[in-house]
Amino acid sequence: MTHGLKMSKLFAKAHYQTTDSIHPFWLKSSESPLNDDISIVTVVTPGTWSDLERLADYWKGHISVTLCMDTNVEHQNRIREQYNKHAELSKRVDIHLSESVRPGLSVLLPQNADRNLARLFAQTDFIMEMPSNMVPATDIRRTLETNKAMFDSLLRDGDVLVVPMFGFPVQESTLYKLPFTKSRLLELVNDDAMFLLDKHWKPNTGPTDLNVWKYATTLYPVSRYDFHYEPIVIESKSVQPWCAERFLDSRAACLFSSYLTGGEFWVLPDDYMVELPEIEKSELSAFDHVIENRLYAKFYWEQCVHHARQLDALGLWKGKRSQHIRTQCSRVIQNWGKGIIGKPE
Structure with missing residues (x-):
């Protein structure tokens, strides 16, 4: 199985050419963390590389990073040099490269997918996803x-x-x-x-x-x-x-x-x-934000119904496990299928 095919199976909703340009552990840390430790998961670009250096100085643990950048070899070599020069990075930071043939945000592999990529290859049982401009x-x-x-x-x-x-x-x-x-x-x-x-x-x-x-x-x-x-x-x-x-x-x-x-x-x-x-502002346009908000409104209804059906099928609807969904999704559940699951308590 080719590398691109493997990545396309992991990210089934992404375009094949995009997943083919994902390189896990493009730069791998020299120290391996303990399994029960915690890793920071984040996404950076060459423009926010200094954020990552600062984060590594504050966080003395493992970091799993998706690096989004173009295919320019000179640019990639410059990043590699900066990585090797920074002791904290080379010790405890894994870089997973996501190449783009064009600059800017690629809708083929959105930032939520970049987060999943960094999480997928984190080497610890526990993670903490966060923007790169945050510091502990x-x-x-x-x-x-x-x-x-x-x-x-x-x-x-x-x-x-x-x-x-x-x-x-x-x-x-x-x-x-x-x-x-x-x-x-x-x-x-x-x-x-x-x-x-x-x-x-x-x-x-x-x-x-x-x-x-x-x-x-x-x-x-x-x-x-x-x-x-x-x-x-x-x-x-x-x-x-x-x-x-x-x-x-x-x-x-x-x-x-x-x-x-x-x-x-x-x-x-x-x-x-x-x-x-x-350092870099979001490249999402006002139109993108409108689309995101509309998608999220539909996602809310979809998730309420999906998880309600799952909990009901598992016999957990009356228990503590479903308390959140009965509170958060009461209007959705009452109106979906005319209360087929039952009224929330």
Whole structure:
């Protein structure tokens, strides 16, 4: 079986010529992580390479990266040199090359597929998918190691751990003093120098719930989940559903199925990420965003019905596992087939 055929089987909805240009472990790390460790999963371009270098300096663990770039040999050799010169990259970062014959975003292999590619070849049991311009301000790996037994059980059962995101009100300066403790972060939040960042929500108002997080000392569940919610989460590489590749870029779609199948979203009380300015802005046009939003509205109905039927077929409809879908999808289920599954409780 040729390489292109193998890749096209893994990414069945992508064009063959696109999958043929995927090169797993194009650059492979010299150190192998432990199976029960956690890998960051992210996507970069040559323009955001400096983000990856910064991320590797902050994160002393494994990173699995999809690199999207053109087929120019000179450009690729330059990236290879930069990789080999940076000790943290060559030690712990795997680069999976996704070549494009033309610059810019390729709709043949959208960013959701790039995320799946990096996840597929991550070398650890647990992953944390995140944009490359985010940096971990706390020692998340130490938190997981300290609570290993409890966290392993939650993640292998299908739950996820939410890592709160914080940002700066003004994203123009290149110099930022990152807070490395929760107490210092909250001082900046109280002074309006930083804010809780939940995309699609106003600052400090998202489902992560800043008011609860301020005083939390243990894990707490997300009680105001919404299908647009797209936090950074730590999850099992093998248990969780994969990102829906019909979307060019929708991290919310990667998590919605996890929630509907009964996975709980537990927020870490002391760890957090900080967003720094983007080097490259999204290339999605206003028209692309309209299409994405319409697709996602239909995806919401589709996933509600799909997972409701699965849970009902498995005899789990009356149990705790279906609580999320009965709450989130009540209107859909009541109107689909005139209540063939039954009224939500």
